[in-house]
Amino acid sequence: MTARSHTGAVPLWRSTSLLIRLRLRRLVNLFMAGSNKKSGDKKRTGNPGKRSSKVVLYLAWPLMLFSFGAITANSVMNLHAALDPPGSFWVTVEFSTALAIGIAFLLFVLWTATLLLTIGSGELAKSEWDLEWLVTLPVRSDTLLWARLAERSIVNPSGALALIPACVAIAWFSGLRWSAPIIGVLAAWPLLLLAALVRTLLDTGLRLRMSAAQLRNLHAIISVLSIITMYLAISIGLKGKSEFMLGIAASMPDWLLYTPMGLTVRAINERSFVDSLLLAMALVAEVAVILWVGVRVLRHQLRNGVVAGGARDAERKTASNTEAESAQTSWLALSAVHRRELALLRRDRNFLVQSLVLPLLIVGGQILLGTSGVASNMWTNPNVLASVAFGLAAYSLSMSAFQTLNSEGHALWLLYTFPCSIEEVLKDKAKLWGVLTLFYPLVLFAIGAFVAPDVGWNFLGAMMTALLGIPIYAFIAVALGVFGSNPLEQQPNQKVKPAYVYLYMSLSALYIYAIVTPQPVQRLIFMVLSMLLAAALWQKARDQLGYLLDPDASPPPRVSTSDGLIAAMLFFVAQAVAAVVIIGRGRATGAAVLFAFSIGGAVTYALMRFVYAKAKTEGVPTILGTDSQPLLGIVAGTLAGALGAAYLYGLNALDLLESATRASNSYTSLGLWTLPLALVAAPLFEEFIFRGLIFGGLRRSFGVWPAALASAALFAIVHPAFSIIPVFILGVCAAVVYERSRSLLAPMLAHATYNGIVIGAQTFLL
């Protein structure tokens, strides 16, 4: 007979350590998830693991601890400046009573924020309740409750993150040096225990009373509150933003010093060892009493057993009621997908808060607490206003459109039973979110139009750029979301692959440049680029859709618009590098430019062909086809060239040609080297990229004309500004010729013919 079988139950220390180990193991598993998956593991219906984000997470911890410490230190300084009489020296040894109260208040706010944060972190939203399982183990319920409190006071990352650095900072200001971290950790623990108690009381009480759906909605509200409290806590430490909270701190009553927070501050600050020990003992006694009472309350809560409330729940509505509801929206031409999405948004507060409320809070908080002066500039500078508006919408999209697949979750199989492509459903959702997220920007612009000093072209231009960007980015978000989500993942924090969110965020930041740039041409360029990017990403995502629920099959490689965009980028970079190497510090001679261009082109061409050959890609463009139609190319080139020459003639007649050509590097400045460059190298490489890859890639998803116009637009904007119009026409002609001949020879000839005619005209005119 062992000691265990005497009592029939597992003792406290053992169950506590088991629980803590279980929790820690779970945290570690969460953290490491994905790094030890076998490729042949067929149970994994999700996506490949996410190793890339690990390093960031490892780095983030010490960084966050440090910045929380710094914020608390600043908060203490601010409190000192506000609460102590002006001119008093900074006393690192003993706090005045007012300052001690202030710091106790700071701890209280931090404690509340972390408490809300842990409750709002998702546990409430889960339908399963681990206590239901734990009570089936042979542990006495008292033991279980104490063990749970101990476990939650130790395994509480966000609590530790906020309270430990705060206590360390207080210890530091109290004159402690190397012992500050140890004292800080010891002092934070009673507070963490109290947080564990309140959290357990709350979630037990709520779970016993509320249904799962109600809990999810409450969870949403708590997560909003936690963000607000966190901002309030942080604001104490910021210069110029702290007045509000400092005012409250000044009005705090003395008895705050006798609460656990006050006793913690005093125990750390007290110089005399004996007094400090007495204060610490008072603190321990107080916390012990509170915990004891808390556990009694918990036992009372659980007197009828552990049964989550409302296992079968639904807002029961009468049929007539729901009929009216569905009739309401019928005047809007909404698809079934739209209506379903809106119904979910209306009922699922969590989704509503995540997609529409949190972005407002977080962006708003950043602006109000930030030091960049955005808050004061945005009403006077339309570019700033438009950037904020776009940023807000883009952020909203990352929580909504980006999550398109995740919001389908485990019900994704339903989409596979419908006689329509999944792309159609995603398109519907992208449209919906592109429109819904216009709401905040429109409100901002309405206020802006009202308060702005003048509403002119600047305002309109910035506004239109921002508003047009939002639907484009809705499509980008949905497309990236296809790659960036794990809809079948159980853990909420594993559902999104961070790399793709960062990619989306940085692409959105790129568009901000389009809004703030003063030049309309650049704006146009950015918009064209963003649209092409959206098309390219959408195409990639569409290729992926048939393979979404397949753990390890992937679509056969095909030439895509994105390849074309990458090739175009590579071409320019390779060309620039070659130019730097060849020309160095010398003069840009015609020969050097020709070589740099040709090397850039050849490298790009060779690399793309190599990658395609290696991946056995379908649809790689060839120069010679079965029916190359060279004559058609020459005719189209002559036509475009004639228009180009006429355009140059027009510019010349208006005396604009000389200044325009001087402003840009036109061919004619390179002497005779122009000819091989314009007649051979440019057609050869540019046609491969712009017609072969970009037009060819777009053609997979679009009709001839949209594809021709889009590829020609990109082709035009990479050319000197004065030649945008004729080059655009050439781009369209070459695309049409490529479409008809299915090989690159004809568009290459068209390009060469055009260049020949235009250079001739230019030489003749200048």
Place this chain on the structure above:
Amino acid sequence: MIEFQQLTRTYGDFTAVHPLSLEIGNGEVFGFLGPNGAGKTTTIRMMMGILVPSGGRALINGLDCHSERALVQRHVGYLPDNPIYYDFLRGREILQFVAEMHGMERREAAQQARRMLTEFGLEEVVDEFAVNYSMGMKKKLGLACALIHDPAVLILDEPINGLDPRAAREVQDRLRQAAASGKTIFMSTHLLDMAEKVCTRVGIIHRGQLTATGTLDELRERVNQNVSLEDVFLRLTEERAAEEGAASS
């Protein structure tokens, strides 16, 4: 109607479904039998375009289940082994959504949804969120979803697995009705009793390989005994295991 041509699926080095060729004619009720992990669900998911075949193809009505999925789905109703629905949507709303996605007008879809729910005995719970349904109700709702557009082919993954005897009987009756009205049914199951009652022909899959197909009588003949399907099943899957054991030793 349904045709597998060398349909294969591998996961890395593991072959879940060995090249599988099979034809199922119009109006047949085909039972796809096999122990857990034999490759039944993998095969069904390939038929639904959820998984992509590593080799060969599955055809329904002559259309490829992967590349022409959307066209195929017009004629197919599907019930997964564990149907999961959207949170915060009621059974009625889900059914109406499915009907609309199959191209029905909104009003028509609502009517059809109500009719189906009554027919399936789900009137009491139409206004409850579907995630809160019991397993039996979820399966019935899934079956209603599969039948709402009156498809010619039904693909059912373990249709009565996890149901209580009454619900199981109801679903079986429903399937017999569907078969009587001329639908082609392809269902996987490891419940032999059910296969014996409903299926016109069965195939036994073991470790990804089709070991036998035929009517029940033909299979009984194969093991030379007048025994239950269970014995046939055990014999056939056992033989296979023994053969494999012999081959590997």
